[in-house]
Amino acid sequence: MSLLSVRNVTMKFGGLVAVNDVSFDVEKGEVFALVGPNGAGKSTVFNLISRFYDPFEGEIVFDGENLLDHAPSDIAQLGIARTFQNIELFENATVLQNMLVGRHTHRTSNLLSELFFLPSVRRAEIAHRRAVEDAIDFLNLHAYRDQLIAGLPYGVRKVVEMGRAMAIGPKLLLLDEPASGLSMEETQDVAFWVEDIKKIRGITVLMVEHDMHLVASVSDRVMALADGKRLALGTPQEVQNDPEVIKAYIGAPDDEQEAA
Amino acid sequence: MRVQFKTSYDTDIRLFKDRYQLAWYAVLGATLIALPWLIDVFMLGEITNVLIFAIAGMGLMILVGQTGQASLGHAAFLAVGCYANVILQQRAGLPFVVAFPLAGLISGVLGALIALPMVRLHGIYLAIATLAMSVITEDIIIIAEPLTGGVGGLFAPDISLFGYVINRYGDPAAFYWFTLAVTLFCVWIYRNLLRSPLGRAFAAVRDSEVSAQAMGVNVPKTKAIAFGVSTFITGLSGAILGHYIGVFTPEAFNVLVSIQLLLMIVVGGLGTIHGAFFGALVIALLPTGIGMARDWLAANVGLTTTAIPGLETATFGVILIAFMLFEPMGLYGIWAKMRTYFELFPFYRQGMFVRQKSYLKTERMR
Numbered sequence: 001m002s003l004l005s006v007r008n009v010t011m012k013f014g015g016l017v018a019v020n021d022v023s024f025d026v027e028k029g030e031v032f033a034l035v036g037p038n039g040a041g042k043s044t045v046f047n048l049i050s051r052f053y054d055p056f057e058g059e060i061v062f063d064g065e066n067l068l069d070h071a072p073s074d075i076a077q078l079g080i081a082r083t084f085q086n087i088e089l090f091e092n093a094t095v096l097q098n099m100l101v102g103r104h105t106h107r108t109s110n111l112l113s114e115l116f117f118l119p120s121v122r123r124a125e126i127a128h129r130r131a132v133e134d135a136i137d138f139l140n141l142h143a144y145r146d147q148l149i150a151g152l153p154y155g156v157r158k159v160v161e162m163g164r165a166m167a168i169g170p171k172l173l174l175l176d177e178p179a180s181g182l183s184m185e186e187t188q189d190v191a192f193w194v195e196d197i198k199k200i201r202g203i204t205v206l207m208v209e210h211d212m213h214l215v216a217s218v219s220d221r222v223m224a225l226a227d228g229k230r231l232a233l234g235t236p237q238e239v240q241n242d243p244e245v246i247k248a249y250i251g252a253p254d255d256e257q258e259a260a
Numbered sequence: 261m262r263v264q265f266k267t268s269y270d271t272d273i274r275l276f277k278d279r280y281q282l283a284w285y286a287v288l289g290a291t292l293i294a295l296p297w298l299i300d301v302f303m304l305g306e307i308t309n310v311l312i313f314a315i316a317g318m319g320l321m322i323l324v325g326q327t328g329q330a331s332l333g334h335a336a337f338l339a340v341g342c343y344a345n346v347i348l349q350q351r352a353g354l355p356f357v358v359a360f361p362l363a364g365l366i367s368g369v370l371g372a373l374i375a376l377p378m379v380r381l382h383g384i385y386l387a388i389a390t391l392a393m394s395v396i397t398e399d400i401i402i403i404a405e406p407l408t409g410g411v412g413g414l415f416a417p418d419i420s421l422f423g424y425v426i427n428r429y430g431d432p433a434a435f436y437w438f439t440l441a442v443t444l445f446c447v448w449i450y451r452n453l454l455r456s457p458l459g460r461a462f463a464a465v466r467d468s469e470v471s472a473q474a475m476g477v478n479v480p481k482t483k484a485i486a487f488g489v490s491t492f493i494t495g496l497s498g499a500i501l502g503h504y505i506g507v508f509t510p511e512a513f514n515v516l517v518s519i520q521l522l523l524m525i526v527v528g529g530l531g532t533i534h535g536a537f538f539g540a541l542v543i544a545l546l547p548t549g550i551g552m553a554r555d556w557l558a559a560n561v562g563l564t565t566t567a568i569p570g571l572e573t574a575t576f577g578v579i580l581i582a583f584m585l586f587e588p589m590g591l592y593g594i595w596a597k598m599r600t601y602f603e604l605f606p607f608y609r610q611g612m613f614v615r616q617k618s619y620l621k622t623e624r625m626r
Contacts, residue, residue: 050474052470052473059405072473073473073475073476073477073478073479074476075474076474076475076476079477081474082474084470084471084474088470088471088474089468090464090466090467090472091466091467091468091470092463092466092467092531093460093463093464093467095459096272097463101460101461101462101463101472101475102462102475103457103463104457104461104475104476104477105459105475105476106525107457110458111485111489113461114452114453114456114457115449115452115453115489116449116452117452117455117456121456122270122273122394124457124458125269125273125455126269126270126273128270128457129269129273130269163314164475168475181284185472
């Protein structure tokens, strides 16, 4: 059974159909990429999986659970972590604090025990810290641990956001344009990390990305979207050579347009 | 500059960073405990007032500074704490040691309940809703005259702690020590919050609701808890305030007090415990300071300023505008800069505290 299954999902904003009857399955252990021109509905698909939007039609099943039965704040608990296209970190907190928020779903203490900081809370804190240090080691964030996000360069923020998502300990990681705004070297780092996340951590990755080199190098399967509709689904090579996809990206040759 | 070598995760968890910091706070603590022998009775009363404001400030700080939810209605919870404490003692006959924490709890539970429908509001709308709540509370106190004494107000009895009777005027030192103990308790639970998951959830809600949600933080519930903790502490402050002023009427908790509380923590420095104390010093000592300046002017320059009404409010307004323009981090910002200057001497740079502007925000789910 696939880990994530999106079935005939339609999303409308007023008269605009952002996602039109889209279906796909993400298998356990693969890297699945969503590509498509701007406004194709890729981020909307992400926001639907995160439950920020209620779909107009269709259903989303994750690991046997119908996601539509769950509130947005329960999604992380189920094992879905995500990053944001424009980076949504907690600006006035340190890198460490940001990543510790990622452990929120593993919180075992309640209000009273935390107000008095009972020994159990201290033990839990150290356990959370270990888990976060693990993510820090993985992403080489040691140098930034105690720095405020507000003073960090863009590239580092992107990595911290990925680290925070990793700290959740997810089964499925949603990466919304992990390489946007990054330099060549940083993009290459992202490619290695995505590979490692899949191979070493065994986390399934669903990502939206515009950088075709990155998509081609890390993803097992690619789905192309345009105007909310599914154009093609297959290996990166298949999708790149799909005539529909080429048409959506660079347009049809003149003679073909005349014929149409 | 001191460099700290961290050898265990506990270093980041414990209350004091190192022995050096602990030593400084020990000196501060000892000075505060010895204060009744160091200053006269009038100033001791003023300092007690500072502490009461500081407790209220910490309460509001948890909500505004830590969770990012504006409230222009916290005087209402000062009132709830104050009235609940006195009514529980006089009507229900409860001893002070029970009535006092219970007053805080009543205020806290009420705060959380009132917050439930209001947490869906944001920014200015939330501020207006809390402002309205503050006005309504004042009216309810007047209407519930049999219980609250209406516009006539109530008398607070002497504090009776396990048989030891503390009167604010008869035994100012004991009253001060009691207030100090409550203040330290509030600082302690505030610090505990900051180093536990809930405190981080507060910060998450403050900085980005959409991403807090994606991290599994239940945003409305977290906000309601923030309201509850905040109003609990403010209620405790109100209960002490009742004993401090002796006689109180609904007038003592009007909207202006709410605004004053909010301005206090802004001047002090949002998001820091220090800020609550710095702000309280300014608020509580400003009238005294202006009075002293007035006397000095009259005696030395021959300038009589008693004829100027509203001088206090105007002075405070000017201070506030100056802070907004030149030091948005408040008095805490000035303190942090001075400390860094001396710690790094002579390597302090002008731009050290300049924050980088943030990037585009994802579409907010509002």
